[in-house]
Amino acid sequence: MRRQVVDDNVHHERWLVSYADFITLLFAFFVVMYSISQVNETKYRVLSNTLNKTFNKETQLSLDPIQMGEPALKNNVSLIDLEAMALKNSEGEAEGEGGGDDEGELPEQFHKITDNIAEVFGDLVDTKMIHLQGNEEWLSVEMKSSLLFEVGDARLTVPSMELLAQLAGLFKDSSNPMRVEGFTDNVPISNEFFESNWELSAARAAAVVRLFAEEGVDPVRMAAVGYGEYQPIADNDSPAGRDKNRRVVLMISKTAQLRPVLPELAGDRDFKAPQPEQEPEPAAVPEGALKGVKTIKLEGGGLLFTRDNPPAENP
Template identity: 45%
Template sequence: MRRHRPQQQIEVKHERWMVSYADFITLLFAFFVVMYSISQLNEAKYKELSTSLNAIFTSPPRNPNPIALNERSAMPSAVVDQSAQSTLAGTPAIVADLSQLESQLTSEFADLIDDELVELDSNELWLELKLNSNVLFASASAEPSDAAKELFGQLATKLRGYENQIQIEGYTDNQAIRSPRFASNWELSSARAATVVKLLIASGVRPQRLSAVGYGEFQPIADNDTVAGRQQNRRVVVMVSRRAPERMSVSARTAMEMAAKEPNAFQSQSEISRAASRASAIAEMRQMAEQRLLQELEAEAAAQAEEELPPLILQPQATESGGVLYSNGDSQ
């Protein structure tokens, strides 16, 4: 008769989940401790920083002397009106001067205009002088030709008597450039604009008035599928601003608009002077940044223009001892 072994009972411990739960609670506690520790701020320093930022960005300059509500500002409103009008709308004298400049340039470059190598145009914001790059530079080059040096020397004599901002813009066609100096048409157009800036500075135009921009092939004015269209797209444009404050910062322009609308917004002439000084400082910083960018582009282009060493080709040569000597073939 078969004996039946008694089945062994397995004891099941139902408390094992408590170990995992305890680990989870411990980690959760540590997490909240860390979060609490990093959330502690120095309240005094926080208030000091908040007050300083609020004073710089939001608080307008105030007059230390008390002013009655029904008392008008001691500064004549004519000063505010004149400053605001000359800043925001551009004075008629500037427009008249540029009209005279336009007639002078038309007379100076009449032959080039007739040959469709130079085009003169204007609107309410800019006086635009468009020049064909074929007259100024060789293909895939930013070195100015003799004609370019003479042309921009003549142009500089006309521009020296003005204080308007001048922007030089470089454009190319869509043909891929094959030059060790320029990686793409971006570099070529920027280098050509920078070259024109240098020519104008060398002829007496103040550097503070000048800026250079390169657009590459991405703003064509004609069809790049034809030779004539590509020739029109290869151009350099000299843009003379009709208004001196075209480069004014947004904050300074807002301050001048407030002065024009509310003469009592600024309680003294010194406050307007400070606003103008801030705008001038911002413009100078922007000009320095643009000049630094031009220097970096020129340094990069000069580095790419360095001639690479020719490849070293080793040729086997038999020696008197029966061995083989590898040389480049130039050794004597």
């Protein structure tokens, strides 16, 4: 019996399946490589701190709300302008015709900063978590410590890093000097990190300065100052008063100097180090000035007056 031969149809394009899989994997590889090459430092730091706090379980994350994205403007006039207008009106009522004085108006550069802050952080300004004050020389941006730190801690919370990064973007292109000031309430603190409120307030101010520097603000323009509990703006006898006293304030100067340049004192220029006293050289007495007295110069210095003849030298 003859064996029946069955034709096996060979598909000569099966290699396309493997080739397509290879191309797909190669495309995915390059997409992943491109995505990890674009690193946002702020988002990376936020992700890193979130993972650390989640797995270490050391502290709980702050539940304070934070504005993300572009909030809608409440009105076209910033809060600090409204306060300045109210202050001028009250002064005008008290002084009669003093309402038309332009002495307390903000400079143009401060108007630009306050408008940007009101646009980006409108909700926080409305809730007084960020408070703006100023005059013709200084602009104050006050932030509640609960917006940035946990109680008794100087490490920035994860949401506050994003907030301060946005705030640093508003100051990065400005040339105004900025002093970051830390304040606390009068509740004593003593732990392994801070022995007093002095250290806590200074460490909080330094943390804000360090993040601003990482975000591109020129470090030469900044300084960190800690006042501790000794500059309160409210009574520390109540919880509400202590909450007001716990704050971080950005003091922005109109002038271009972070510290004053002082002239050298006249006394310092004329001051010379005292020279060691020297024995005066004995005045030479001319020969024959005294009748019968001979003057002999001694080997160790000085003069010898005598009426005797000097001894003859040995041959």
